[in-house]
Amino acid sequence: MVKRPGFAVYGPLIAFILGSAFPFYWSFVVASNDDAADAPLLPGGKFFTNAARVFDTIPFWKALGNSIIVSGTVTLSVVLLSTLAGFAFAKLRFKGRGPLLVFVVATLAVPTQLGIIPLYMAMAEFGWSGTLGAVIVPNLITAFGVFWMRQYIVDAVPDELIEAARMDGCSMLRTFWHVCLPAVRPAAAMLGVFTFMMSWNDFLWPLVALNAENPTMQVALEKLQSGYYVDNSLVLAGTTLATVPILLVFLVLGRQIVAGIMQGAVKG
Numbered sequence: 001m002v003k004r005p006g007f008a009v010y011g012p013l014i015a016f017i018l019g020s021a022f023p024f025y026w027s028f029v030v031a032s033n034d035d036a037a038d039a040p041l042l043p044g045g046k047f048f049t050n051a052a053r054v055f056d057t058i059p060f061w062k063a064l065g066n067s068i069i070v071s072g073t074v075t076l077s078v079v080l081l082s083t084l085a086g087f088a089f090a091k092l093r094f095k096g097r098g099p100l101l102v103f104v105v106a107t108l109a110v111p112t113q114l115g116i117i118p119l120y121m122a123m124a125e126f127g128w129s130g131t132l133g134a135v136i137v138p139n140l141i142t143a144f145g146v147f148w149m150r151q152y153i154v155d156a157v158p159d160e161l162i163e164a165a166r167m168d169g170c171s172m173l174r175t176f177w178h179v180c181l182p183a184v185r186p187a188a189a190m191l192g193v194f195t196f197m198m199s200w201n202d203f204l205w206p207l208v209a210l211n212a213e214n215p216t217m218q219v220a221l222e223k224l225q226s227g228y229y230v231d232n233s234l235v236l237a238g239t240t241l242a243t244v245p246i247l248l249v250f251l252v253l254g255r256q257i258v259a260g261i262m263q264g265a266v267k268g
Contacts, residue, residue, distance in 0.1 A: 024243065031237035050237035054224070057234065059213075060241070063220035068245065070135050070206075070216060071199040077140040078195045079188050085141070086149030087180050091162055092172075101150070107143045112204070120208055134209040135216065139199065145191055152187035153180065189253040196249050200242075217242045 032047035054060055088094075089101050123134040157180050165175040181188075203218040210219060221242060224235045 024240075027236045027240050027243075030233055031240050033233060046233075047237065047240075050233050051241060053234055054238040054241065058220040058223050058238070059215065060220065060238070063215050063217045064242075064245075066132060066210075066214065067200055067217040067242075070132055071196050071245075073136050074139045074199045075192050075196045078142055078145045079192050081141040082145030082149045082191065083153075083181065083184060083188060084176065085146040086151075086153050087157075087176050089146070089150040090153040091157065091159070091180075101147075104143045104146055108147075116205070116208060119205075123209060129209065130211045130214060132210075132214070135202075135206050138205070142195070145195065148191055149184065149187060152184055156183050156187070193250055193253050197246055200246055 028047070029041070029043050031050050033044040034046065085104075089097060119138055120129070123129050123138075126133075128134040128137070161179050161183075162175055165179050166172075170178065201218060202216075203222070206216045206219050207222070210216065221235070221238050224231075224238050
């Protein structure tokens with residue numbers, strides 16, 4: 001008889017889940033009251049009032065639309081291009097593959113702040129300064145995404161499947177589309193969630209590249225606490241609203257992530 005996990009397993013798991021969810025819950029509690037210092041343990045009834053104040057204080061819908069465009073475009077591009085590059089590094093044989101992969105991984109050690117000034121100069125030269133293109137184009141592919149997908153494809157896509165597809169007359173692009181992509185959906189979903197979260201929460205580069213009339217969500221939220229007096233209820237109401245899209249993305253892609261954990265690699 002298989003012994004079911006007991007309190008020793010579920011107890012720490014429940015405590016971890018509650019601890020992880022508590023910051024979001026406390027943000028909602030403070031956002032639904034007048035003042036953080038007087039906030040009780042239960043939510044009040046002023047969340048929609050504070051949310052309306054957020055809409056009146058910052059261009060919330062403009063910032064929300066910009067963040068959705070930027071994060072959605074960057075996520076789709078990173079997942080597709082990283083999977084293509086990862087497939088090439090994992091399954092194709094070409095001259096200089098090893099050194100090129102080492103170079104791609106080495107770029108992860110370069111601090112983002114180091115490239116801010118030359119990147120801004122390049123965007124200004126292209127005439128993209130203050131536009132969403134300045135935020136989207138530099139992030140269309142990431143070294144982490146390439147390395148992540150390459151490591152997954154090495155084991156998840158057997159060479160025999162690729163050889164069988166090639167023998168059936170598939171081009172390399174069709175082999176990638178019909179053999180590789182279905183096998184790496186869990187890893188692609190995980191990369192998509194991670195990329196969307198990083199792009200949505202990015203603050204430094206959008207602050208430099210965009211202007212006050214065309215902000216992303218994080219840049220707009222910064223204006224909620226730029227005054228002499230910081231209204232924590234207002235700030236956390238805006239933060240709570242800005243967190244909802246990330247939760248929705250996780251709910252949409254969560255099934256693929258769980259499937260990847262349960263399934264593991266494709267077995268030939």
